[in-house]
Amino acid sequence: MTERTTHALDVFMNPKSVAVFGSMLEGWFFGAGVVVKELLESGYKGSIYPVHPTARMVNGLKVYQDILDIEGTIDLAVIITSFKHVPDIIRKCGEKGVRAAVVVSDNFAESGSEGKKRQDDLTELAKAAGIRLIGPNTLGVFNVTDAFTTIPYEKGYNGIKNGPLGVITQTGMYGPQAVPLGEYAFGVSKIIDLGNMCDIDEVDCLEYLGNDPSTKVISLYAEHTLRPKRFLEVAGRISREKPILCLKGGRSPEAAQAMASHTGSMAGDDLLYEALFRQAGIIRVQEYEDLLDCAKTFISQPLPTGNRLGIITLTGAMGIACIDAAASAGLALGELSPESREKLAQIHPTLRGHPIDLGPASAANGIELFSFYTRCFDILMEDENIDCIYVNTYISSYMNPENYQGVLQHMSTKRSKPVVTWSYGPSSQAVRQLASLTEAQGIPFYTTTNHAIRTLGYMARYALWKSQRQ
């Protein structure tokens, strides 16, 4: 990776001062007032200048009637007004020497041909004024690392964990008003919503997050790219160091048509995107939730050195489900070494095969279940024929999720192969509690076995791609 130099996104992410344009209504869930409040509450160190023609005060801050009334310099403008006011604001920002603007306002290209014209005019205007734009029709940025946000919605909770996941998106659906990021145990560094993407695009964002030391894994929701060649160069370079997960919205021709009226984008042939992603080492995921859920394993687990899966379950049927899921995910059932088989037989005579089915052993020796788990886990962790591990736990009505604490702590100390988990039982609340305990130990939990194993499959494929390029 090249040395850190100034990037167009720096000023969006770490402005020394920000002017916020729009309604300063307090206690309302959306608008400029929310941005001001969030910046104050998050401990933003820079200067905040609310701007509105009639408001006087918001959250104890003076409201300026005109940006030109402000004495200090302004790095970034956040514009949350009717589309009608945006051109004037941009013009004045130009006069004031503002370098960047997040245009939250909608009713641009996504609203039809007139809006498209408005957007083109706005783009020209900003370019002439020397202002880089994110948006329009965007939430803007959420820099968790440095506690800076332009997101105009109340999220309804505090305490998003600072961590390594950077999100680039062409939809607001990954913002903290839409996703329970406060419950995400693996941590977020930055979220950048590109909206209609009239200037700053996903390639700029990839470059930025590729160089961002706080970001280790990148999740991208993309409907299209306008710079496929540059996308390939940049993404292919970053993928050598940081995994990029991508959900491509609009695989079908009908979806492509709908997209045109959504962010004003034109979708290309999906096969072209598929080829682009494969060449760039991008991990293509399947659905909305995946960009956060699959990222958990990339964040918290080491890459596997092969595709041979080790499996611990409590029933034969789930073992079979694992093997089927593995086959779909490009993984193979690992063949245990003779030493492992011997060690398993010493633990319990029913432990004869792979998948390791703890069911019969635990039915005979319920009290030893947890020791079985840790010992079998160690066998898989030490077996040279196993590259990645799936562990299935169970919470019966006579068990408490905390009963697994020792097993989970033990598992969390062994970090040489990727591990994923799934659990089941008669109480979905108990299973959720175990999920939280598991993830608190840095071990990803999935709500279905297929999802858990599919994610290991993504890891194995990415690890292979990476190894072939080093």
Next chain:
Amino acid sequence: MTERTTHALDVFMNPKSVAVFGSMLEGWFFGAGVVVKELLESGYKGSIYPVHPTARMVNGLKVYQDILDIEGTIDLAVIITSFKHVPDIIRKCGEKGVRAAVVVSDNFAESGSEGKKRQDDLTELAKAAGIRLIGPNTLGVFNVTDAFTTIPYEKGYNGIKNGPLGVITQTGMYGPQAVPLGEYAFGVSKIIDLGNMCDIDEVDCLEYLGNDPSTKVISLYAEHTLRPKRFLEVAGRISREKPILCLKGGRSPEAAQAMASHTGSMAGDDLLYEALFRQAGIIRVQEYEDLLDCAKTFISQPLPTGNRLGIITLTGAMGIACIDAAASAGLALGELSPESREKLAQIHPTLRGHPIDLGPASAANGIELFSFYTRCFDILMEDENIDCIYVNTYISSYMNPENYQGVLQHMSTKRSKPVVTWSYGPSSQAVRQLASLTEAQGIPFYTTTNHAIRTLGYMARYALWKSQRQ
């Protein structure tokens, strides 16, 4: 369907008297004592005879040392002992005139060649004694309709809703000790776990549930069938009236090998099963959770008369995700009639297309969101170009799940097309609450959009199959 006649499963499901063999330990989570307790608590009307060589009393009932000491007749034996005692018990059951036995005991075919021999001997013995068997290595039956159960595990909750779903399974993973059936809003009629399936098989169970007036939808977990021709006949006949969902365990050759050591089964070529299922009109699902989750829509919603999907979302990106999901599921984006388009435009000028994206309209008129939902829902329900409907709701931090109550009640009164839902927001707890409210109105909720739409795809395919055979 033929007139109701006596079926081999009747005595398993509605025995007038039952002898329970095994440990009578009270307060333990597994064993004969649990069965006795559950039968007493569930209000079973027949006679319960606990049998154990040394125990004297269990839950206030006399324990018999020998089945031959019992004066009354015995319909069904439930055997939860070491495998060693099973042959003797079966012999004595034969003497006593018992007609059916559930053999919970394990260590038969699933444990290797010796166990296979034991199982073959047991099968012969039972046949000679005129006793039909479920198992071995099974939980037996759970007849929710008539409150009779042989399941030897504490489930940890009461109040499974009596309803139309019948489950046939070759794994214990659908028992109430493994699945939160107490949270299943759509109701269960019967669960039959076949275990190693040495006698009563999935064809018998299909026949039984096909004729069971309480069962309207059948979910089947199958690893193999030993009677493919009869399976096709029976399943094909039942599918004309009742949908059969099937998860086939063991698609891959590696899984087939693992299955041999699980229930002693031999898997056939998956393509043969695929052809069998298609011909029989069976809806083949993908993963463990599907047999309950996909069944929800078949239980609660009418069949569609085509594959044209109507979509209500709150963001363009989710609309695109819906169209992609529809394409994967064999559904098409419905083209709204000119009348519908006109009605939409009257509701709000931003409602111009399909998917119906309530986002811009609700941003401008937040307070009217719920009226937008009901009016748009009615437009899709009334449009002749729409066959099935997906509705996406959202719980922001300033909303309460109960805010949707009016919308949900309204939706629940319109029942001419199948409807599925999905929701999102910054609090997963709030989303779960909305899910409960939604399902309390008889409308299925899914945790992902893909799953919701995939299920509508299953419905459309089944409806087509059915229409071609009537």
